[in-house]
Amino acid sequence: MAEGMFEGLLGGEDEEPRSEALEAGVIGAEAFAAAVAAHQAGYGPAVARATERFLEDQSHLLRTQTRLIEDEHNLRVAHLRGQSREGKLRRLGMRIRIGVQIFTALVLTAIGAGLVTMVYDAVTSNTVVVDSFDTPPALAARGLSGKVFASAVLDALVKMQSAARSPEKGLSAVSAWSSDIRVEVPETGVSIGEISRLLHERLGNDLHISGEVVQAKAGGLTLMVRGDGVPAKSFAGDDQDLDKLAVQAAEYIYGRAQPVEYGRYLSNNERNEEAISFLSAAMTRTDNNLQRGEMANYWANSLANLGRGVEAETKYRLAMSFNPAGKWKYWGNLIGTLSFFGQDGEERSWREGMAFLQAARSAPKKDAPPLRYYLNGAQQTWDIPLFLEAMQDDARYNGGAGSANSLDGPALADIYALMHDPVMSARLMATSDPEDTNTKLEALLLKSYDALERNAPAEVVESMQVFWRVWQAEAAIRYTFQDQQCFVGLFYGLSGRLAEAEAVFKEAGAYSRCFAFHGDVLEHAGRLADAERVWAEGLKVGPDLPHVYLHRGFSEMRRRDVKAANADLAAATEKAPHYADTWKAWGDLLAGQGQWKEAYAKYDEALKYAPAWAELKQAREEASAKAH
Numbered sequence: 001m002a003e004g005m006f007e008g009l010l011g012g013e014d015e016e017p018r019s020e021a022l023e024a025g026v027i028g029a030e031a032f033a034a035a036v037a038a039h040q041a042g043y044g045p046a047v048a049r050a051t052e053r054f055l056e057d058q059s060h061l062l063r064t065q066t067r068l069i070e071d072e073h074n075l076r077v078a079h080l081r082g083q084s085r086e087g088k089l090r091r092l093g094m095r096i097r098i099g100v101q102i103f104t105a106l107v108l109t110a111i112g113a114g115l116v117t118m119v120y121d122a123v124t125s126n127t128v129v130v131d132s133f134d135t136p137p138a139l140a141a142r143g144l145s146g147k148v149f150a151s152a153v154l155d156a157l158v159k160m161q162s163a164a165r166s167p168e169k170g171l172s173a174v175s176a177w178s179s180d181i182r183v184e185v186p187e188t189g190v191s192i193g194e195i196s197r198l199l200h201e202r203l204g205n206d207l208h209i210s211g212e213v214v215q216a217k218a219g220g221l222t223l224m225v226r227g228d229g230v231p232a233k234s235f236a237g238d239d240q241d242l243d244k245l246a247v248q249a250a251e252y253i254y255g256r257a258q259p260v261e262y263g264r265y266l267s268n269n270e271r272n273e274e275a276i277s278f279l280s281a282a283m284t285r286t287d288n289n290l291q292r293g294e295m296a297n298y299w300a301n302s303l304a305n306l307g308r309g310v311e312a313e314t315k316y317r318l319a320m321s322f323n324p325a326g327k328w329k330y331w332g333n334l335i336g337t338l339s340f341f342g343q344d345g346e347e348r349s350w351r352e353g354m355a356f357l358q359a360a361r362s363a364p365k366k367d368a369p370p371l372r373y374y375l376n377g378a379q380q381t382w383d384i385p386l387f388l389e390a391m392q393d394d395a396r397y398n399g400g401a402g403s404a405n406s407l408d409g410p411a412l413a414d415i416y417a418l419m420h421d422p423v424m425s426a427r428l429m430a431t432s433d434p435e436d437t438n439t440k441l442e443a444l445l446l447k448s449y450d451a452l453e454r455n456a457p458a459e460v461v462e463s464m465q466v467f468w469r470v471w472q473a474e475a476a477i478r479y480t481f482q483d484q485q486c487f488v489g490l491f492y493g494l495s496g497r498l499a500e501a502e503a504v505f506k507e508a509g510a511y512s513r514c515f516a517f518h519g520d521v522l523e524h525a526g527r528l529a530d531a532e533r534v535w536a537e538g539l540k541v542g543p544d545l546p547h548v549y550l551h552r553g554f555s556e557m558r559r560r561d562v563k564a565a566n567a568d569l570a571a572a573t574e575k576a577p578h579y580a581d582t583w584k585a586w587g588d589l590l591a592g593q594g595q596w597k598e599a600y601a602k603y604d605e606a607l608k609y610a611p612a613w614a615e616l617k618q619a620r621e622e623a624s625a626k627a628h
Helices: 002-010 019-042 045-080 085-124 137-141 146-164 192-203 242-257 259-268 272-285 289-305 309-322 324-338 345-362 371-380 384-398 408-418 422-430 437-453 457-473 475-480 486-494 498-508 512-524 528-541 547-558 562-575 580-592 596-607 614-627
Strands: 127-130 172-175 207-215 221-227 230-237
Touching: 127 146, 137 207, 146 207, 146 242, 146 259, 221 242, 230 242, 242 259, 259 272, 259 289, 272 289, 289 309, 289 324, 289 475, 309 324, 324 345, 324 371, 345 371, 371 384, 384 408, 408 422, 408 437, 422 437, 437 457, 437 475, 437 486, 457 475, 457 486, 486 498, 486 512, 498 512, 512 528, 512 547, 528 547, 547 562, 547 580, 562 580, 580 596, 580 614, 596 614
Parallel strands: 127 172, 127 207
Antiparallel strands: 207 221, 221 230
């Protein structure tokens, strides 16, 4: 019965049609009636009556057979259309069978995919696994178990990874007990977590760290750590020094397991002397030239942070020799560093930037640098659109963290300020960490730019003093805000505080904007000859930078020296052809002479580099109306 039921559900052979016998009977009756009819004329009335009754019976039989045939035909049609109960059962059975097969295939696929994923994760794993430490019973009784010590080391490792601000995939840190998913494998008692751990041990590149804690008789603790390829090392401290000991142990592990990232961590957190000492030793422990290139790069960063520019340049070039594939990054770092050092540092940085851009643009596509590596070259050559694109790419790559110590959000806000787009600047500031120092300082700068536009410098002098103090105190801030300190001297001078302005310009550095602003301050104080002297000095130091040409051109416009102004503004646009301010200033000069068609062309060019500049749009519309 069971077989019959499932055969009906899942499908079986069709039965023989039962109407065939009935059809044969109908044909026989029709033949007999025809024969009787053919002969009845030769017989008597009795035979006729008998024949009549027989024919009536046969007619009734024929009608009955016809109804049966019609009923069976309807049933067969309904069956074929899936409307009969048997058809529905058969279709339902087929669906159940297909569903079971699909479900089984999906389960097997999921299991296979899970196994493949586990094997892939194991093969590509590059994790620091911190096992529980051994501790004496006396410490465990006080709540200082081996798990507590291991967790403290793990936490310190995770904090260092975060502080390194590296987008590169390095060693991650987990505890040995954190990944045990309790899904038992049938008949073995082995968990999925244990299978995964076994695969990682056999196939992966994990670094297992273990340790032990010893309590001295006189008090105090000694924490010893060791690992795969990490020699054992001890760290001693008081009973209350658990966090300190954990940090020391974690830094030792991180440095041995991930020397490049640890060098980055030290350099980016202004532990420059430690970085130099560590990296010089780490380079002797590796025969990997790619790693040596990276180490030389962070070594150079730390030297630059300490103001040792000549040594930094040597190390950047050493990095390029060790790792030619990384030359674009190291070259970009060199460009950003050169501007800090020497009287002609910014000019040298401009020349390196131009060489970088030319080499990058002519390189085959497969060898061209990523867009983010154009950042320093674009910044130093005042290619504002490229500077913006490179910074945006840097932000995408680093998740907003920036290439080293700084957030990209405030830097992007400053670029939009250069493009006279306060709306975009405000948007970027709204999404930047308000507690980050760079965000706070950029907010001060944006207020000062607005005050300058409104000719109200005295409003922001006090806030710019805050900026100045932080800039003086922190090397990372000086790297991020390379020449914005020049605005401090400008606001002092325009507010009538000339002595304080002179002090700032003396300390701020030999930057083109400082020379330009210094001349503005002296002219504002009525000392035009001194202003001319400062501007001339600025052009000797940075002949290829646009700022002195631009600001001296403004002065000449105010003094109606059209010929000199035209020469300076033409030079400014030549030095920075993708900087809107130079083109607008030249357009203003031409508009003042009634040369509206020429002025319109300059404004139109400027609009390519500052499309949201309201004042520029208004000037362009006016020039267009008067030119036509």
